[in-house]
Amino acid sequence: MRLRRTERVWAGAAAALLTAALAGCGSGGFSEDASSDSGDGGTIRMLVNITPNLTQEYWDKLVKPFEEKRDGVDVKIEAPTGKGVADTLQQQLAAGDAPDVVETLMVDEALAPKMLELTDQPWAKKAPLAKQAALKGKIYNVGIGEQAQSLVYYNKDAFAKAGIDQPPTTLDELTAAMGKLKKAGYLPLQTSGEFVTGLQLLQLSDPSLAQRHPHWHRDIGDGKLKAGESMLPYLELYDSWLEKGYLDKNAMGLKNADGETGFLGGKSAMYVMGSWFTASEAAAEKDFEVGVFPAPVAEGQDHPGPQGATMAAPYLILKDAKKRQLALDLVEYLVTDKKALAAQLRQDGNFRRGFDRKFTPLEKQVQQILEAAPAGVAQGEGYGDDTLPRGFNAAFNTEVQGLYTGRSPKDVAEAVDRWVESHS
Amino acid sequence: MPSTRTLARRRDGLTSLLMAGPATALYTVMLVVPVGLACYLSLTDWDGYSAQPEVVGAANYADLAGDPALRRAVTVTFLLAAAGTLGLNVLGLGFALLLNGTSRANSFFRMVMFYPHVLSALVVGFLWSAILGTTGAVNSFVTSKGGEVLPFLSDPDWALATMIAVVIWAAFGVNVVLYLAGLQAVPHSLIEAARIDGATRWQAFRHVTLPALGPSVTINLVLSLVTLLKTYDLVVSLTAGGPGGHTQTIAYLILWDSFHDGRLGYGSAQSVVLMLVTALLALAVTRLRRRGEMAVFS
Numbered sequence: 001m002r003l004r005r006t007e008r009v010w011a012g013a014a015a016a017l018l019t020a021a022l023a024g025c026g027s028g029g030f031s032e033d034a035s036s037d038s039g040d041g042g043t044i045r046m047l048v049n050i051t052p053n054l055t056q057e058y059w060d061k062l063v064k065p066f067e068e069k070r071d072g073v074d075v076k077i078e079a080p081t082g083k084g085v086a087d088t089l090q091q092q093l094a095a096g097d098a099p100d101v102v103e104t105l106m107v108d109e110a111l112a113p114k115m116l117e118l119t120d121q122p123w124a125k126k127a128p129l130a131k132q133a134a135l136k137g138k139i140y141n142v143g144i145g146e147q148a149q150s151l152v153y154y155n156k157d158a159f160a161k162a163g164i165d166q167p168p169t170t171l172d173e174l175t176a177a178m179g180k181l182k183k184a185g186y187l188p189l190q191t192s193g194e195f196v197t198g199l200q201l202l203q204l205s206d207p208s209l210a211q212r213h214p215h216w217h218r219d220i221g222d223g224k225l226k227a228g229e230s231m232l233p234y235l236e237l238y239d240s241w242l243e244k245g246y247l248d249k250n251a252m253g254l255k256n257a258d259g260e261t262g263f264l265g266g267k268s269a270m271y272v273m274g275s276w277f278t279a280s281e282a283a284a285e286k287d288f289e290v291g292v293f294p295a296p297v298a299e300g301q302d303h304p305g306p307q308g309a310t311m312a313a314p315y316l317i318l319k320d321a322k323k324r325q326l327a328l329d330l331v332e333y334l335v336t337d338k339k340a341l342a343a344q345l346r347q348d349g350n351f352r353r354g355f356d357r358k359f360t361p362l363e364k365q366v367q368q369i370l371e372a373a374p375a376g377v378a379q380g381e382g383y384g385d386d387t388l389p390r391g392f393n394a395a396f397n398t399e400v401q402g403l404y405t406g407r408s409p410k411d412v413a414e415a416v417d418r419w420v421e422s423h424s
Numbered sequence: 425m426p427s428t429r430t431l432a433r434r435r436d437g438l439t440s441l442l443m444a445g446p447a448t449a450l451y452t453v454m455l456v457v458p459v460g461l462a463c464y465l466s467l468t469d470w471d472g473y474s475a476q477p478e479v480v481g482a483a484n485y486a487d488l489a490g491d492p493a494l495r496r497a498v499t500v501t502f503l504l505a506a507a508g509t510l511g512l513n514v515l516g517l518g519f520a521l522l523l524n525g526t527s528r529a530n531s532f533f534r535m536v537m538f539y540p541h542v543l544s545a546l547v548v549g550f551l552w553s554a555i556l557g558t559t560g561a562v563n564s565f566v567t568s569k570g571g572e573v574l575p576f577l578s579d580p581d582w583a584l585a586t587m588i589a590v591v592i593w594a595a596f597g598v599n600v601v602l603y604l605a606g607l608q609a610v611p612h613s614l615i616e617a618a619r620i621d622g623a624t625r626w627q628a629f630r631h632v633t634l635p636a637l638g639p640s641v642t643i644n645l646v647l648s649l650v651t652l653l654k655t656y657d658l659v660v661s662l663t664a665g666g667p668g669g670h671t672q673t674i675a676y677l678i679l680w681d682s683f684h685d686g687r688l689g690y691g692s693a694q695s696v697v698l699m700l701v702t703a704l705l706a707l708a709v710t711r712l713r714r715r716g717e718m719a720v721f722s
Binding site for chain 2 (some may be wrong): 006036086087090092093110111113114144193194195248249250251252253254255258261300389390393398399401402404405407414418422423
């Protein structure tokens with residue numbers, strides 16, 4: 001049943017107070033209407049993701065030319081106060097203290113009513129993956145480029161020592177290469193705990209899964225397909241690698257950074273990760289060359305297959321933005337200004353088809369892989385109309401880690417399906 | 425016309441109300457209202473964003489029973505709470521007995537014992553994961569000597585044991601301090617009298633010191649239990665709930681379901697149940713201890 005007006009007011013107060021209790025911050029309530037002043041000057045708030053690559057200093061520098069162009073405009077960069085951007089925004093919305101622009105989040109059914117639709121903005125339509133990420137045909141998210149997901153980085157010295165001349169193109173070839181690499185004294189595939197385990201399996205399976213089930217997300221949503229069941233062949237393959245010692249059985253005791261260090265330190269031969277890893281690779285000191293190839297596909301499928309792709313630096317504008325026009329101008333600047341684009345693409349190892357920037361040799365290879373991919377596909381939880389219930393990636397990760405604790409691939413697949421069913 | 429006594433009584437009543445007012449208001453705003461709101465939200469499907477959460481009745485509570493992640497988290501939390509409470513109190517009391525003196529060495533060691541508690545639990549988690557992780561300091565040493573990697577954080581049972589050990593390491597300094605305070609309140613004459621009567625050190629401790637420490641034991645047990653049932657931040661930094669969700673606690677799951685999966689209604693239902701269970705357990709322990717203390721002193 002729907003709540004009446006009085007109850008809605010109470011719900012708003014409840015949300016605000018609960019949030020205040022959880023986060024120790026202010027008060028407020030749900031607000032459907034807010035002023036949307038289109039005045040030129042003033043302060044505009046942007047909530048962004050802060051990472052080792054994307055520092056506060058970087059963001060301040062990125063928006064400075066915009067501030068200089070617009071007299072009296074101050075873009076206030078806000079770091080998450082909670083665990084991340086998502087829960088910080090929830091708290092701010094509940095407290096009636098939401099920013100004007102948010103970076104990092106992809107819109108979904110829950111978020112869409114709070115966000116400004118950008119479908120009519122000509123520049124928004126041209127943004128990479130904007131149409132794929134549209135929700136029922138409406139564009140909310142605009143980004144600067146793509147993050148290629150299905151990439152396998154490899155140690156060229158290790159491949160040479162193992163006698164592997166060409167990067168594998170099929171999953172069978174990949175398994176055979178792992179055997180050779182193990183014999184050559186390397187840990188064939190680097191992984192780690194935290195969020196990495198499940199992410200890598202999704203990244204690795206994207207090109208093959210997209211050919212086997214071209215409408216994977218929608219078919220799952222329509223009940224024609226089960227997520228876990230459709231992933232079973234990949235889970236079985238992964239489990240066989242684990243049994244053969246191609247993966248470290250103690251990898252769950254590693255953090256993401258330990259995994260990167262393991263590969264860049266030359267102990268392991270391959271590392272599955274998104275294009276942002278090029279930034280870590282460029283910064284690392286190492287005595288071998290790193291190469292990259294697109295994730296292999298199943299026997300008989302086209303190679304390269306569709307590339308798992310996510311929007312890089314996705315921006316959203318709050319519907320209740322106090323300076324709506326200014327927010328629109330800022331986001332337009334961030335996703336269209338060539339210098340701003342180059343800075344953002346470079347900083348976090350992001351790519352954009354047809355956009356040339358100063359590349360490292362590894363980045364150049366990633367750009368070529370991206371250009372050569374027949375399509376970009378949504379991965380895991382997905383985006384736009386191709387989505388699974390919120391939290392899928394984390395749940396999938398938890399279940400995949402079960403393979404390291406003795407669970408069978410079938411058990412893991414069934415657990416994934418149970419999760420999807422209970423969260424749909 | 426009211427008598428002078430009645431007027432004085434009214435004035436006293438008003439004064440009491442005024443004196444208690446600020447504290448009552450603070451308690452209401454900071455505790456009663458949030459708890460009430462959590463109860464209300466637990467009856468809705470609120471996702472943290474929507475303006476119109478739907479009231480779903482007891483559906484969230486019904487879902488709790490069939491949630492495999494919650495069942496696992498309940499087991500982990502109760503193991504952690506039971507083993508942790510025992511460890512914190514045995515170690516806390518043990519070290520308090522060792523450091524119950526006024527020498528400079530004792531003061532130094534008290535500070536050392538208390539120091540981990542000053543550190544943020546997040547820092548403690550990262551610190552120990554750097555020491556006990558697969559490529560951490562301990563395993564680097566072990567493997568450099570030709571040994572096998574010890575799965576401190578990669579095996580489900582080891583990871584849980586590691587988490588319990590780290591929780592105890594980080595928190596037992598508080599128990600030491602509380603037990604020291606309790607020990608200093610035990611009249612020395614009682615122990616001396618027992619020793620003069622021929623009691624051994626152990627007998628004096630067992631039959632004089634320990635019963636006199638009754639209230640301290642109760643406080644330590646309840647505080648340890650309540651704190652451990654809410655363990656969250658150390659899980660985030662030490663194991664991130666892994667491997668395979670085997671170290672997820674209830675508090676970790678509440679935050680995860682609420683904010684990551686966008687199910688604040690369901691997370692609130694978990695919070696309400698955890699709050700009730702914690703309160704009941706704390707009450708039960710207090711009652712049992714009270715009964716024990718009364719039996720000793722009667």
